[in-house]
Amino acid sequence: MGWIAQVKWPIIIKKIFFTYFVNRYRIDLTESVIEKAWDFKTLDDLFTRKLKSQARTVAESIIVHPCDSQLTFFEKIEENFYIQVKKVPYQIARLVKPFSANGYINGRVGVYYLCPTDYHRVHSPVDGYVTQIAYIPGAYWPVNYWSTKNIDHLFYKNERVLFEIQTPRGPLVLIMVGAINVGKISTPLWPELQNSIQKKSVPDVLNFEKPISINKGQELGIFHLGSTVVMCYSEEFTIKSGLLDKPQPLDLVKLGQGYEGIGIP
Numbered sequence: 001m002g003w004i005a006q007v008k009w010p011i012i013i014k015k016i017f018f019t020y021f022v023n024r025y026r027i028d029l030t031e032s033v034i035e036k037a038w039d040f041k042t043l044d045d046l047f048t049r050k051l052k053s054q055a056r057t058v059a060e061s062i063i064v065h066p067c068d069s070q071l072t073f074f075e076k077i078e079e080n081f082y083i084q085v086k087k088v089p090y091q092i093a094r095l096v097k098p099f100s101a102n103g104y105i106n107g108r109v110g111v112y113y114l115c116p117t118d119y120h121r122v123h124s125p126v127d128g129y130v131t132q133i134a135y136i137p138g139a140y141w142p143v144n145y146w147s148t149k150n151i152d153h154l155f156y157k158n159e160r161v162l163f164e165i166q167t168p169r170g171p172l173v174l175i176m177v178g179a180i181n182v183g184k185i186s187t188p189l190w191p192e193l194q195n196s197i198q199k200k201s202v203p204d205v206l207n208f209e210k211p212i213s214i215n216k217g218q219e220l221g222i223f224h225l226g227s228t229v230v231m232c233y234s235e236e237f238t239i240k241s242g243l244l245d246k247p248q249p250l251d252l253v254k255l256g257q258g259y260e261g262i263g264i265p
Contacts, residue, residue, distance in 0.1 A: 005044040005225060014038040018046060025116040031055035047120050048222050058217035059258030062241045062265050063126055066174060066220070067229055068119040068255050069112035074248040077107045077232065083155065084148045094156060096173045096232055098134050098205055099164045103171070107238045110248065112229040113143065120223045122176060123255055125231065127265075128167035129211035130220075133190050135204045136160040142180040143228045155230060161185045161193070163220055166211065170236030174220065179227040187221040217256050 009017060018037035022029060029035045032049045040046040058064055065071070073083050080089035092109075093101040114120060138159040141151050148154060159178035164171065176185050187193060190206050214220070238244050246261035 005047070006042055008041055011038055014040070018043065021046065021116075027117055044224050047116070047225050049119070050121075051119060056217075056254060056256045058256040060264045061258030061262045062169070063243070063259040063262050064216055065112070065253040065255060065257045065259070066125045066231065067112055067114060067122045069114045069229065069253060071110060071248060071250050071253050072113050073109070073111040074250065075109060077104050077109050077235075079105065081109060083109060083111050083230070084153075088152050090153070090155070092232065095175070095230070096162065097136075098203060099132060099162060099173055103234045103236055104232060106235040108231075108233045108243050110231040110233075112231070112253070114223060114227055114229070116225070119255065120225070121219055121255075122174070122221045122223065122229055124165065124214045124216055124218050124220050125174070126165060126167050126172065126214075127216045128165045128172075128214055130163055130189060130214050131166050131208055131211045132162075132164040133187065133193075133206045134160075134162040134164075135193060136162070137203065138178070140178060140180045143177060155228070159185070161187065161221060163187075163189075165214065167237065169240035170234045170238075172234060172237050173232040175230040175232070176221050176223065177228040177230060178223075179225075184224040185221055185227075186224070188219060 015038045018040060022037045029037065031051050033052055034040055034049060037046065075081060077092050082088060083090055092104045139157045141147050141154055141158055143154065155177055161176045163174045165174065178185055189212055233243060242262050248260055
């Protein structure tokens with residue numbers, strides 16, 4: 001699917017093929033800047049479509065959901081935690097590597113699954129500063145139900161882009177996990193990564209000498225087709241934001257929707 005998504009098809013093919021995709025995955029183009037499926041140049045452009053400014057409202061709460069998706073997991077970070085299946089333990093130090101994991105035990109971790117229906121841009125869940133971005137090369141296993149049940153440590157193995165965000169309430173890490181059909185993860189904060197990501201075979205880290213100010217709801221990255229976001233909140237942030245005693249329901253969520261039970265700054 002990766003190369004097919006980049007092909008610029010003739011209009012007659014797009015009217016059939018792209019319209020099929022829109023109907024098959026029930027994509028709502030009325031909220032897209034481009035409303036007709038065949039007006040997109042490529043299938044990738046369709047999946048990475050921009051939304052109209054009024055399509056999403058960013059809540060006033062301290063934390064908002066970073067993307068349109070299914071929240072499939074939200075639990076306490078312990079020495080071993082299980083974001084896939086039981087008997088497949090994860091450790092926070094390995095999950096957020098190469099960033100520091102100090103202070104993340106007793107924090108919270110959430111997993112968001114994006115399906116083809118969803119808007120494929122990922123936004124900041126908080127106001128803060130991006131201090132580092134890391135690229136980790138890896139495999140392209142699918143992140144569907146079968147894979148999460150059968151491929152151990154999937155979120156260690158697949159390609160990833162990590163954002164370290166500092167806030168007055170403490171740090172957090174947002175992880176974009178690549179998957180099958182995702183030939184590229186791009187970010188406006190590191191434009192060069194988009195053109196070289198498929199050529200990289202070793203990890204790479206971009207440290208900002210002057211951290212980049214980021215607003216809640218501001219775009220961080222783009223999945224070219226679909227995948228998963230993993231949110232890791234430090235213990236300090238968990239306590240100061242009010243997340244400590246606020247379990248989040250596992251449900252469909254929208255970008256900008258406030259976390260349940262979390263107040264206004």
